[in-house]
Amino acid sequence: MTKRAMLSKDHPCRSCDVSAEALCRALDVETLADFRNQGGRLHLTAGQTLFHQGDPADCVFSLTSGVVKLYAILSDGRRQIVAFLFPGDFVGFETQQSHGFAAEAIGDTTLCRVLKRRFEWFVDHYPALAEARYRRAAAELAIAQERMVTLGRQTAAERLAGFLSDIQRRAGFRGRDGANLVPLPMSRGDIADYLGLTKETVSRELTNLRKARVIRSHSLTLIEILDPRGIGALACGLAA
Amino acid sequence: MTKRAMLSKDHPCRSCDVSAEALCRALDVETLADFRNQGGRLHLTAGQTLFHQGDPADCVFSLTSGVVKLYAILSDGRRQIVAFLFPGDFVGFETQQSHGFAAEAIGDTTLCRVLKRRFEWFVDHYPALAEARYRRAAAELAIAQERMVTLGRQTAAERLAGFLSDIQRRAGFRGRDGANLVPLPMSRGDIADYLGLTKETVSRELTNLRKARVIRSHSLTLIEILDPRGIGALACGLAA
DNA sequence: CTGTCCGATTGATATGAATCAAGTGCATGA
DNA sequence: TCATGCACTTGATTCATATCAATCGGACAG
Numbered sequence: 001m002t003k004r005a006m007l008s009k010d011h012p013c014r015s016c017d018v019s020a021e022a023l024c025r026a027l028d029v030e031t032l033a034d035f036r037n038q039g040g041r042l043h044l045t046a047g048q049t050l051f052h053q054g055d056p057a058d059c060v061f062s063l064t065s066g067v068v069k070l071y072a073i074l075s076d077g078r079r080q081i082v083a084f085l086f087p088g089d090f091v092g093f094e095t096q097q098s099h100g101f102a103a104e105a106i107g108d109t110t111l112c113r114v115l116k117r118r119f120e121w122f123v124d125h126y127p128a129l130a131e132a133r134y135r136r137a138a139a140e141l142a143i144a145q146e147r148m149v150t151l152g153r154q155t156a157a158e159r160l161a162g163f164l165s166d167i168q169r170r171a172g173f174r175g176r177d178g179a180n181l182v183p184l185p186m187s188r189g190d191i192a193d194y195l196g197l198t199k200e201t202v203s204r205e206l207t208n209l210r211k212a213r214v215i216r217s218h219s220l221t222l223i224e225i226l227d228p229r230g231i232g233a234l235a236c237g238l239a240a
Numbered sequence: 241m242t243k244r245a246m247l248s249k250d251h252p253c254r255s256c257d258v259s260a261e262a263l264c265r266a267l268d269v270e271t272l273a274d275f276r277n278q279g280g281r282l283h284l285t286a287g288q289t290l291f292h293q294g295d296p297a298d299c300v301f302s303l304t305s306g307v308v309k310l311y312a313i314l315s316d317g318r319r320q321i322v323a324f325l326f327p328g329d330f331v332g333f334e335t336q337q338s339h340g341f342a343a344e345a346i347g348d349t350t351l352c353r354v355l356k357r358r359f360e361w362f363v364d365h366y367p368a369l370a371e372a373r374y375r376r377a378a379a380e381l382a383i384a385q386e387r388m389v390t391l392g393r394q395t396a397a398e399r400l401a402g403f404l405s406d407i408q409r410r411a412g413f414r415g416r417d418g419a420n421l422v423p424l425p426m427s428r429g430d431i432a433d434y435l436g437l438t439k440e441t442v443s444r445e446l447t448n449l450r451k452a453r454v455i456r457s458h459s460l461t462l463i464e465i466l467d468p469r470g471i472g473a474l475a476c477g478l479a480a
Numbered sequence: 481c482t483g484t485c486c487g488a489t490t491g492a493t494a495t496g497a498a499t500c501a502a503g504t505g506c507a508t509g510a
Numbered sequence: 511t512c513a514t515g516c517a518c519t520t521g522a523t524t525c526a527t528a529t530c531a532a533t534c535g536g537a538c539a540g
Contacts, residue, residue, distance in 0.1 A: 072389045075476065080389040093378045100382060130370060137377040138333045142340060144384035149312045149320040151391035152436030156497065188518065196392030198498055203519055220506085220518075236315065396527070428488060438528055443489055460488070460536085482540090489534065499524070510513080 012036065016112075018064045022088045024112070026132035027122075038118040044068075044105035050091075053102045060092025060119045066109025067171075067185050070101045071193065081194040083143075084186065086170050092116060093137050106186050151196045159195040160205045161234035164215070168225060180225040181218070252276065258304045262328045264352070266372035267362075275354070275362055282353050284308075284345035290331075293342045300332025300359045306349025307411075307425050310341045311433065321434040323383075324426065326410050332356060333377050346426050391436045399435040400445045401474035404455070408465060420465040421458070 013024055013032045027035055042061070044050060050061065050068060068085040082101055085091065091111075094100060123130045150159055168182045175181050184191070188199040188206075195202070206223075209215045214230040215223050225231055253264055253272045267275055282301070284290060290301065290308060308325040322341055325331065331351075334340060363370045390399055408422045415421050424431070428439040428446075435442065446463075449455045454470040455463050465471055 074389075074393060078393045080392040082385045082388050093381055095375055095378050096382070101385065127367075127370075130367075130374070134370070134374045134377060135335055137374060137381055138335050141333055141377055141381045141384060142336070144381060144388065145322045145341065147388055148322050148384065148391055149314075151388055152320040152433075153314060153318045193392075199518080200499080200520085201497060204497095207519075439488080440490085440529080441527060444527095447489075484539085485537090487534100487536095489532100491532075492530085494527105494529070496526100496528090497524105498526085500522085502519100502521075504517100504519070506515105506517090508514085508516105510511100 016064055018062070018088045020088075021136075022062055022064075023090050023129065023132050023136060024062060026128045027126060031122075031126055035114070035122055038114050038122075040113050042111045042113050044109040044111070046105060046107045048105050048109075050103035050105065050111070051099050053099060055099050056097060057092070057094050057099045058116050059113050060090070060116050061114075062112045063087050063089045063091070064110045064112060067106045068103050068109055068111075069106055069186065069190060069194075070103050072101050079193045080196070081190060083140075084167075084190075084194065090133075090136055092119070093133075093140065106190070156195075156197055156201050156205050157208065158234055158236075159197065160191075160202065160209070161231050163191065163195055164209075164223070164225065165231055165235050168228075168231075172225075175224070180228060182223050182225060184221050184223060256304055258302070258328045260328075261376075262302055262304075263330050263369065263372050263376060264302060266368045267366060271362075271366055280353050282351045284349040284351070286345060286347045288345045288349075290343035290345065290351070291339050293339060295339050296337060297332070297334050297339045298356050299353050300330065300356050301354075302352045303327050303329045303331070304350045304352060307346045308343050308349055308351075309346055309426065309430060309434075310343050312341050319433045320436070321430060323380075324407075324430075324434065330373075330376055332359070333373075333380065346430070396435075396437055396441050396445050397448065398474055398476075399437065400431075400442065400449070401471050403431065403435055404449075404463070404465065405471055405475045408468075408471075412465075415464070420468060422463050422465060424461050424463060 013036050014029065016022075016024075024032060024035065041064075042050075044066070051057075053072060063085050065087050068089075068091075069081050070083045070085060070091070071079055071081040073079050084106075085103075091103060123133060150162055154162065164182055167184065168180065172180065172182045186194075188202045191197075192199040192202045206215070206217075209231075210217060212230070214225070214227045214234075216226055217223050253276050256262075256264075258264075264272060264275065281304075282290075284306070291297075293312060303325050305327050308329075308331075309321050310323045310325060310331070311319055311321040313319050324346075325343075331343060363373060390402055394402065404422055407424065408420065412420065412422045426434075428442045431437075432439040432442045446455070446457075449471075450457060452470070454465070454467045454474075456466055457463050
């Protein structure tokens, strides 16, 4: 690629269809050209691990397509999924030397990878990137604190309703008939480990929502929200 | 106070006995003098509210003495304490206009308060402060993620053991006889709402630890850890 | 001292979700 | 087309923790 192309609007990062919130959006075109030369693309298929708990944390990642789960495993096999990462999400806030959590792809996934040292050089030299990184960390913190409320004090039905709302907000889309569609690319077991429940309970609560005509299943991995109000009310713990 | 005093090692912020991790430590003496003029001290007594859920978030705070609880209340009264704040801790990472959580003093408390706009001016002009703020936010995020594991997947006994370890690390001290002392200034109900349990369960589990000779109570608000290994093993979910 | 109050403890019982145990149904390959 | 496997669903039962209900005990006022 010519230098001209690197600096143009045709720069590959500019055509990246990742969400507008991706950290690299904080960089202007010329900086982006430099930045891009630092990293590489990474493809993962379903079930492949990006890193394990305890691995050295020497890279940062930006998710461009697919979904990744971030999780901890306790000594006896209990698992807690700390976050599902969607396109535009960033991995690499940890200031420690090693990853406190494992990361694994759910389905095909593409990421941009940059050496953490290099990334930090950019952060030091481009205040807008530092600012964007801080804002993302603060936003993640707020999300994590909300999740404490869910995990500590909500019932199974409330957790699931909240989960569907969240996914709808982050990855939901409209069908051609205007249907409120929510993709569930992760397994019931993954949802359970995200919500602090078992897969059986997740399954049962989905059935309840279905029977209450609040949702409708198009397939195992695609549901439709028929009653957004109902979901919202449940998620807030307002309904009985 | 003379300008000379403001710039000297005798600057009041320098004699502040807050932990070395306080954000203001990122500022040098001269900057600190400017910074100090922006804010004020705030004293709260037991049970006083610093701010409510939904209040405008126009100030940031640094805790210099005492303990504060940060919590959410659901519509039916369920409560989740998201964090206990100790001296050196910072409040004000939220990027939203309003507080997502309420903050209330547990016992007598002193805080430094700075208008958020002013604080942000300092952040923009002193990269070391921006860096320190980011690192604190990232550290809080890691703590929050660990807490998801606790709240989602640990048993009552594990949660309590982990809690005692945490408090010991943050606020524990040695008795004159070398005893491993842990202050518990918050009520059993507060501990319960922090751990996603009830006060009765907290009380019972404390009794179990006492009977197992893992801890000893000096008073309601001061316990001694007799068997740190035991506590540690339980906290990790290693013991039966 | 003594009574009162309020948080903590302890006990009895209830319950939501986990666990254990079959099915069901869809996708995949022979 | 049919077997095979796997994830999901559904049902029966158990269990950890919540809830309900007495005490207990230290702090404090009178």
